[in-house]
Amino acid sequence: MNSLMVAKIIRVATIAPLMAFVSLLLLCIFEPAVYGGWFQFSFALLFLVVLPVVAYPLQPIVPGFRDKGREGQRNFAILMGVLGYVFGILFAYVTNAPEGITMIYWIYFISGIGIVVFNKVLRIRASGHACGVVGPISFLIYFLGPIAFIGLLLIALVYWASLKMKRHTLAELIWGSAISFIAVIGIILVFQ
Structure with a gap:
């Protein structure tokens, strides 16, 4: 297997909804108080995993996105993600959800808005992929402690992988990472 194939596998295995699923599952196993029960965990999966994932099969049939190729897919995924985050916060x-899951919804929402602002308003390309990896790892470190530094x-x-496949520049990866890291720190400070 060549390095380009390995890079592609890494990128596919770390898409934002899959990272959300893994991080939510790890919290359910090791810090279940974040949810306060299966009810909140189930809806977290719906809002943070399922809604963003359905963007991919729906994009080819949704007017305004279907004929836009990869960029249409990216834009529709961002839109569906942000809708999921808004629904999660509401x-x-x-439902008077525990503070932990409420914080996570806010982290995802602020990160999603940050990606939109950078990419669409400021016209600075920030990696949604990096954002979708750094955010969950950052809040796992907060909730689980040093073990999550792995x-x-x-x-x-x-x-x-992103650099190898030429999907992003180093600056785009850093911008995306910074957006979610700042969202995590900001929400921790607000909820303290």
Whole structure:
């Protein structure tokens, strides 16, 4: 297997919804108080994993996105992700969800808005992929402690794979990473 194929596998295995699934599952196993029960965990999966994932099969049939190729797919995935995050925040407040999962919804929402602002408003290309990896690893470090620092290795692999496939420049990866890292730190400070 050549290095380009390895890079492609790493990128596919670390798409934002899959990273959300893995991080939510790890929290469910090792820090279940984040959810307060299966009800909140199930809806977190719906809002942070399922809604963003359905963007990929739906994009070819949704007017305004279907004829836009990879860029249409990227834009529709961002839109569906942000909608999921908004629904998650609303759901958290309506159901009086525990603070931990409420924080996670806010982290995803601020990160998603940050990606939109950088890419569409400021016209600075920030990597949504890096954002979708660094955010979950950052909040896993917050909730699980030093053991989650192992995720830094995954971040390094994502950077390598993205650069190898020429999907992003180093600056785009850093911008995307910074957006989610700042969102995590900001939400931690707000909730403290």
